[in-house]
Amino acid sequence: MNIFIYEWKSYRKSTLIWSLSLAGLTILLFSMFPAIAKDAEEFKRVLQGFPEPVRKAIGLEIDSIATILGFYSYVFLYVSLCGSIQAMNLGSSLLTKEIREKTADFLLTKPVTRKQVLTSKLLAAVVSLILTNIIFVTAANMMASIVKTESYSISAFILISVSLFLLQLIFLAIGVLVSVIVPRIKSVLSVSLGTVFGFFMVGIFGSAAGDEAMRYITPFKYFDPAYITNNSAYEPAFFTLGAGIILASISVVYYVYSKRDISI
Amino acid sequence: MSVIEISNLTKTYGKARGINNISFTVEEGEIFGFIGPNGAGKSTTIRTLLGLIYPTGGSAKIFGKDCIKYGSEIKKEIGYLPSEVFYYENMKVLDLLKYSASFYKKDCSKRMHELADILDLDLSKKIDDLSLGNRKKVGIIQGLLHEPKLIILDEPTSGLDPLMQQKFFDLLTEENKKGATILFSSHILSEVQKLCDRVAIIKEGEIVTLEKISTLKESTYKKFKIETAVSLDKEYFQIKGVNDLEEDRGTATFLFKGNVNSIMKKIAAIDIVNIWIDEPDLEEIFMHYYEKED
Incomplete structure (x- = not known):
C-alpha cells in the first residue's frame, strides 16, 4: 500500500497535465462543431474534394461528420493518439525509472516481494489513467451536450469514450512489456513516441488502403467508432484481442520481472 | 546460530566476472569483514544475499531461511547500505526516511x-x-532505523569524513552490542581491521x-625501511622472519x-637515522596468500 501511495503521488502532476490537455483538446475541437453543423452541406462538398484514401486516413466520414457521434469519432482519433502516448509513457517508465535512478536497490531490499512492487506500481498507473479518463469524459460529455444540434445515443457516446481507457490499458501493458524486454531504455519518451506513432501510422495506412487485416495489427483500430455508433457495442473479436494482449503482456512482465537480476 | 550461511554460491554473468563456489558462514553477534579489490565479487555476493540477483548455483540462507x-520475510530484519546511494530525488530527506520506515511494521x-x-x-x-557524504548519512539512517538484526554494508565509508566515519563505526559497535550481526564489505583493510572479528x-x-x-595480523608481514648513519654488515638483519632483505648504502629494507x-631489539642495538614501518596493503596480503597457495 505504501508503494502505491508513493507512486501515485509521483504521478499526480503528470496526470493533471495530461488530463487537462486531453480535455482542452476535446473542448477546442468540439467548439468547432457548431460551425460545421451549420454549413454541413457546404462542408461536405469541400471534403468531397479530398481523395477518398486521405479522408479515410484521417478518419473523416462525410456522411456522419455533421452529427455529434460522427464528429466525435473524428475528434476521438486524435484524443486516442495523445492518450496512448500518455499510457505508453507510464508503462515504459514504470520499471525503468527505478533502474535509471538506481532506486531499485532501495525498494527491493525492503521486505516486499517483486510481485507486490509490480502490482502497486501498475495500480498507481491505472489509477492515473482512470482519473485522466474521468476528466476527459466529463469534458467531452459537457461539450457534446452544449453543441449538439439533435439528440444522439448516449450509450454509444459513452462506449466510444471508454474505449480510450481500454486503448490506454493496452498501451500501458505494451509499455511495461517493452521495458522488461529492453531493460536499459535510455530515453523513455522516444521509445514510447516511436511505438505509438508506429501503430498510429499503421492504422492510417490500413484505413487508407481499406485493408481489414491491418486492423488486427494496430490497437488504434480495435475500437471502431462507426461500429460502436451503429451497434452500441464493441466488436467482440477485437475486444477479446485487446484483453488478450493486456493479459499476455502483464503475465510476461510478472514472470520476467520476478526472475530478473537487478544489476547496478 | 549462523545468521548467514552461504554454501557453494555461484553466479556467472556470461563469461565475465561473478563468483565461484563461495562458502562461508557468519555467526550471530559477529562483525564479519568481507574484503577484496574492486570487481572481486563482494557486491555480487551481497546482492545475491539480498535477492537482487539470482544465483546460478548453490544457495544462501539468512536466519536459517x-x-x-523467503526474501521478503527475512528482509524485515535486514538493514542494507549500498555503496552508491541514489535515492528518489525531488524528495525531502524526512519524506524518504518516512517512506523507508513505512515498510517495517513498527514505529x-x-x-x-x-x-x-x-x-x-x-x-x-x-x-x-545533499553532498555525497550527507547522502551517505541518509543511507545509513534508512539502513538502521528499523533496528535490524542483520546489517549488510557494501563499502559504506566512501564519502564520509574521518570524524563521521568514527561516529558511524561507533554506531555499528553499539548496534552490535545490542545483538546485531554485521556483514561489512570493503576494499580497505584498515577499516575492517578496526571493527571486525x-x-x-x-x-x-x-x-x-x-x-x-x-x-x-600475526601471519602478515610488516615492511621495514631503516636508514643508518654508517653502512651495515650485509648480514646484520638476516634473522628468522626476515625476507626480501636489501641493503643499499646505509638503507635497509625488508x-x-x-x-x-x-627485530626491535636488533634495531635498538644500532644507531639509526630514520625508520619506516608500514602495514602491508591489501595487495601485499593477497600476494602473501597466493605465495602460500603455490
Missing part, C-alpha cells in the same frame, strides 16, 4: 531522529541538494582465505613476519 524463497520515528542527531543530518533538506578475503570471485583478524620484539 533460503534468501530467495521507527524515534530511532530515526536519534540517528539523524548523531550523524548531524538536516532532515528538512531536499535529497538533490573475522574476515573473508575474496579475489577474482573466490574466497582466498577466511580468518580471524588476530590470526591474519619484510618481517613473526614476533616484533626480536
Whole structure:
C-alpha cells in the first residue's frame, strides 16, 4: 500500500497535465462543431474534394461528420493518439525509472516481494489513467451536450469514450512489456513516441488502403467508432484481442520481472 | 546460530566476472569483514544475499531461511547500505526516511531522529541538494532505523569524513552490542581491521582465505625501511622472519613476519637515522596468500 501511495503521488502532476490537455483538446475541437453543423452541406462538398484514401486516413466520414457521434469519432482519433502516448509513457517508465535512478536497490531490499512492487506500481498507473479518463469524459460529455444540434445515443457516446481507457490499458501493458524486454531504455519518451506513432501510422495506412487485416495489427483500430455508433457495442473479436494482449503482456512482465537480476 | 550461511554460491554473468563456489558462514553477534579489490565479487555476493540477483548455483540462507524463497520475510530484519546511494530525488530527506520506515511494521520515528542527531543530518533538506557524504548519512539512517538484526554494508565509508566515519563505526559497535550481526564489505583493510572479528578475503570471485583478524595480523608481514648513519654488515638483519632483505648504502629494507620484539631489539642495538614501518596493503596480503597457495 505504501508503494502505491508513493507512486501515485509521483504521478499526480503528470496526470493533471495530461488530463487537462486531453480535455482542452476535446473542448477546442468540439467548439468547432457548431460551425460545421451549420454549413454541413457546404462542408461536405469541400471534403468531397479530398481523395477518398486521405479522408479515410484521417478518419473523416462525410456522411456522419455533421452529427455529434460522427464528429466525435473524428475528434476521438486524435484524443486516442495523445492518450496512448500518455499510457505508453507510464508503462515504459514504470520499471525503468527505478533502474535509471538506481532506486531499485532501495525498494527491493525492503521486505516486499517483486510481485507486490509490480502490482502497486501498475495500480498507481491505472489509477492515473482512470482519473485522466474521468476528466476527459466529463469534458467531452459537457461539450457534446452544449453543441449538439439533435439528440444522439448516449450509450454509444459513452462506449466510444471508454474505449480510450481500454486503448490506454493496452498501451500501458505494451509499455511495461517493452521495458522488461529492453531493460536499459535510455530515453523513455522516444521509445514510447516511436511505438505509438508506429501503430498510429499503421492504422492510417490500413484505413487508407481499406485493408481489414491491418486492423488486427494496430490497437488504434480495435475500437471502431462507426461500429460502436451503429451497434452500441464493441466488436467482440477485437475486444477479446485487446484483453488478450493486456493479459499476455502483464503475465510476461510478472514472470520476467520476478526472475530478473537487478544489476547496478 | 549462523545468521548467514552461504554454501557453494555461484553466479556467472556470461563469461565475465561473478563468483565461484563461495562458502562461508557468519555467526550471530559477529562483525564479519568481507574484503577484496574492486570487481572481486563482494557486491555480487551481497546482492545475491539480498535477492537482487539470482544465483546460478548453490544457495544462501539468512536466519536459517533460503534468501530467495523467503526474501521478503527475512528482509524485515535486514538493514542494507549500498555503496552508491541514489535515492528518489525531488524528495525531502524526512519524506524518504518516512517512506523507508513505512515498510517495517513498527514505529521507527524515534530511532530515526536519534540517528539523524548523531550523524548531524538536516532532515528538512531536499535529497538533490545533499553532498555525497550527507547522502551517505541518509543511507545509513534508512539502513538502521528499523533496528535490524542483520546489517549488510557494501563499502559504506566512501564519502564520509574521518570524524563521521568514527561516529558511524561507533554506531555499528553499539548496534552490535545490542545483538546485531554485521556483514561489512570493503576494499580497505584498515577499516575492517578496526571493527571486525573475522574476515573473508575474496579475489577474482573466490574466497582466498577466511580468518580471524588476530590470526591474519600475526601471519602478515610488516615492511621495514631503516636508514643508518654508517653502512651495515650485509648480514646484520638476516634473522628468522626476515625476507626480501636489501641493503643499499646505509638503507635497509625488508619484510618481517613473526614476533616484533626480536627485530626491535636488533634495531635498538644500532644507531639509526630514520625508520619506516608500514602495514602491508591489501595487495601485499593477497600476494602473501597466493605465495602460500603455490
